[in-house]
Amino acid sequence: MFTLDWFANFGFSVFRLSTPLIFAALAAVINKKAGMLNMALEGMMLSAALGGVVFAGATNNVWIGLVGAVVIGVIVGWVIAFANISGQTDLYLTCIAVNLAATGGTVFAMFLLTGEKATTSAAIKAYTLPSITIPLIDKIPLIGPMVSGHNVLTYFSFISIFLVWFFLYKTRLGLRMRAVGENPQAASSVGINVKKIGYISFLIAGVLCGFGGAFMSMGWVSFFMKNMINGRGYIGLSAMNIAEGNPIGSGIAAVFFGFSDALATTLKSQGGTFPTEFLDMIPYAATIIALVVISSIRMSHLKKIQRGGK
Amino acid sequence: MNKTRKIEMTVELVRILVAVAIAYVIALVTLFLISDDPIYIIQQFVLGPFSSVRRVGSIINLAIPFTFTGLCFCFMYAVNKFNLSGEGIFMFSGCIVTLVAINLGEGLPFPLMILVLLIVGAVVGVVVTAIPAFLDAKFNSNIVVVSLMLNSILVFLSIWVLKYQMRDPSIGSMGSYPLPDNAVLPNIFGKFRIQAGLFIAIIAVIAVAILFYKMVFGYKMRVVGSNPLFAKACGINMVGTIVIAQLIGGALAGMGGACEILGNYDRYKWVASTQHGFDGLMVAVLARRNPILVPVAALLLAYIRIGADVVNSRGDIPIEFITVIQGIVILLVAAEEFMGRFKKNMIYKAAAEGLDKDKKEEVKELMSEDGEGKEQ
Numbered sequence: 001m002f003t004l005d006w007f008a009n010f011g012f013s014v015f016r017l018s019t020p021l022i023f024a025a026l027a028a029v030i031n032k033k034a035g036m037l038n039m040a041l042e043g044m045m046l047s048a049a050l051g052g053v054v055f056a057g058a059t060n061n062v063w064i065g066l067v068g069a070v071v072i073g074v075i076v077g078w079v080i081a082f083a084n085i086s087g088q089t090d091l092y093l094t095c096i097a098v099n100l101a102a103t104g105g106t107v108f109a110m111f112l113l114t115g116e117k118a119t120t121s122a123a124i125k126a127y128t129l130p131s132i133t134i135p136l137i138d139k140i141p142l143i144g145p146m147v148s149g150h151n152v153l154t155y156f157s158f159i160s161i162f163l164v165w166f167f168l169y170k171t172r173l174g175l176r177m178r179a180v181g182e183n184p185q186a187a188s189s190v191g192i193n194v195k196k197i198g199y200i201s202f203l204i205a206g207v208l209c210g211f212g213g214a215f216m217s218m219g220w221v222s223f224f225m226k227n228m229i230n231g232r233g234y235i236g237l238s239a240m241n242i243a244e245g246n247p248i249g250s251g252i253a254a255v256f257f258g259f260s261d262a263l264a265t266t267l268k269s270q271g272g273t274f275p276t277e278f279l280d281m282i283p284y285a286a287t288i289i290a291l292v293v294i295s296s297i298r299m300s301h302l303k304k305i306q307r308g309g310k
Numbered sequence: 311m312n313k314t315r316k317i318e319m320t321v322e323l324v325r326i327l328v329a330v331a332i333a334y335v336i337a338l339v340t341l342f343l344i345s346d347d348p349i350y351i352i353q354q355f356v357l358g359p360f361s362s363v364r365r366v367g368s369i370i371n372l373a374i375p376f377t378f379t380g381l382c383f384c385f386m387y388a389v390n391k392f393n394l395s396g397e398g399i400f401m402f403s404g405c406i407v408t409l410v411a412i413n414l415g416e417g418l419p420f421p422l423m424i425l426v427l428l429i430v431g432a433v434v435g436v437v438v439t440a441i442p443a444f445l446d447a448k449f450n451s452n453i454v455v456v457s458l459m460l461n462s463i464l465v466f467l468s469i470w471v472l473k474y475q476m477r478d479p480s481i482g483s484m485g486s487y488p489l490p491d492n493a494v495l496p497n498i499f500g501k502f503r504i505q506a507g508l509f510i511a512i513i514a515v516i517a518v519a520i521l522f523y524k525m526v527f528g529y530k531m532r533v534v535g536s537n538p539l540f541a542k543a544c545g546i547n548m549v550g551t552i553v554i555a556q557l558i559g560g561a562l563a564g565m566g567g568a569c570e571i572l573g574n575y576d577r578y579k580w581v582a583s584t585q586h587g588f589d590g591l592m593v594a595v596l597a598r599r600n601p602i603l604v605p606v607a608a609l610l611l612a613y614i615r616i617g618a619d620v621v622n623s624r625g626d627i628p629i630e631f632i633t634v635i636q637g638i639v640i641l642l643v644a645a646e647e648f649m650g651r652f653k654k655n656m657i658y659k660a661a662a663e664g665l666d667k668d669k670k671e672e673v674k675e676l677m678s679e680d681g682e683g684k685e686q
Contacts, residue, residue: 087645092392097640104633111628231462238455277470284459295449
């Protein structure tokens with residue numbers, strides 16, 4: 001069972017399954033740094049996934065599909081920003097409402113467009129974004145098959161970790177965004193437009209979720225499926241939570257969750273007598289456990305500081 | 311002050327009505343746009359739920375679980391904790407209640423059996439909600455994420471219990487052994503076919519309303535939710551209040567799951583999340599976390615749902631569009647700015663009037679004082 005091939009395959013699926021989680025985690029990072037907890041990643045990615053398939057199918061061009069997914073992601077992000085920032089709606093409720101609407105709305109839109117209620121695989125021609133084989137590296141045993149031959153968005157997700165870090169810590173807008181997240185009143189007092197920064201953070205999150213959604217429907221599989229994000233938005237949010245909004249830490253946490261997801265998938269495909277239901281629980285259980293461990297460490301750290309202060 | 315409060319309450323009510331009306335109009339317009347025979351479909355959507363005695367009964371039947379989960383979310387919402395585990399509890403308690411009922415068999419007489427099963431449902435609810443509530447209180451882990459992950463786990467756990475502990479191999483589809491006769495809530499009101507869970511729901515609403523507005527704990531809970539700093543300054547046990555409120559909410563959701571299974575099903579066959587939890591959230595939002603209004607909101611949602619169901623069975627309209635409408639309602643009701651200016655203007659006006667009146671009275675007083683002064 002544990003041959004070199006097995007490890008190579010497993011490593012490959014870790015990277016593959018980490019991709020949407022990384023995008024979700026980065027979107028959460030951008031919002032977190034602007035001082036908001038975005039729980040609608042799920043709905044944003046779901047809508048984007050459908051948008052990608054529909055645009056690609058309508059134009060017969062997979063790249064237009066990708067752009068379409070991003071546009072849909074941005075629109076959903078704008079809706080949340082509008083409701084929360086301009087409409088003063090409670091952010092938690094907004095996000096729950098958006099997720100609810102996206103779950104039903106995607107099925108509704110899919111039904112109107114294709115007449116199907118479960119997947120678009122039969123009605124819309126399947127497109128997938130191309131995979132890239134990295135020359136030279138793909139010749140290395142074990143590492144080659146793990147790292148090479150991934151979907152273009154998988155590589156882009158890892159590049160995005162760096163891009164988001166660069167944006168937040170090396171650009172003027174990023175600095176302002178962090179200032180707003182730290183203390184909106186103080187930021188406002190030095191002339192930063194807090195509302196505008198809030199909008200921008202949701203729009204960037206929309207772009208990232210657009211990529212994440214596009215990967216799900218045009219990379220992971222080649223069609224849209226009802227409720228296909230399956231909690232990945234929340235898992236990405238937890239990855240951000242664990243790293244306290246640090247983009248690189250969030251990326252690492254997302255890969256850890258990708259690992260647990262890959263573990264569940266691989267163990268399931270191997271069969272055996274162990275009930276698959278418990279294997280299905282692994283990613284969710286891993287999320288809860290990781291969240292609890294990190295927050296308990298943080299709590300005891302905080303207590304130590306308080307004690308030291310006295 | 312009293313006047314401001316009155317205005318706030320009136321505007322609140324108007325706002326909810328307007329929000330529901332807008333969402334309803336959006337639903338009608340959507341139906342109009344996508345249907346081949348719009349007038350017939352809209353007529354079905356609006357009047358269909360009342361077209362037969364059976365359907366009126368099913369509105370009430372559907373409102374029963376919404377009431378339970380709505381009450382559950384009133385508690386979560388009152389202490390400002392978005393513990394969404396009600397969704398998973400509903401399914402899981404239905405599952406466990408069925409398991410217990412099958413194993414008890416005909417052992418207990420009818421009313422006692424129902425009571426035992428309701429308690430089982432409530433206990434399941436308490437145990438499950440305790441996880442996110444406790445983790446939040448102890449470690450400050452994000453309660454939304456933990457409860458949602460827990461919901462996913464509960465779905466798989468319920469499927470596992472169904473598959474390996476109580477699956478009836480004699481039926482083709484996935485389903486448990488049939489519930490014993492003494493564990494079934496009877497239908498009441500003859501043709502309406504309303505399940506007897508209605509009485510349990512009514513009792514629950516009354517009990518929760520008393521707890522909310524007539525008991526110390528309810529007051530504490532509301533203070534903790536609306537003004538945590540004040541609550542802390544008053545010496546209210548914050549953590550205890552928050553956790554206990556959530557546990558009560560969980561118990562209600564668990565009882566809802568039990569009632570639903572015992573009243574509307576002859577065997578357990580849920581293999582996916584039932585969405586009753588999120589519907590409950592919507593009910594609680596509509597009722598503005600006021601337990602007395604929960605049944606009204608539940609009936610409203612049930613009416614729209616049954617309308618969508620009728621349309622779904624008669625025409626080519628998928629029922630899913632209702633969740634979009636639901637999202638819009640939540641957004642509009644929760645939006646502080648929606649009709650906020652209207653409210654502010656009303657309050658300003660009332661305050662200005664009050665001020666004028668005060669001034670006049672003051673002047674009068676001063677004048678009379680002057681008069682008194684002169685007389686002396």
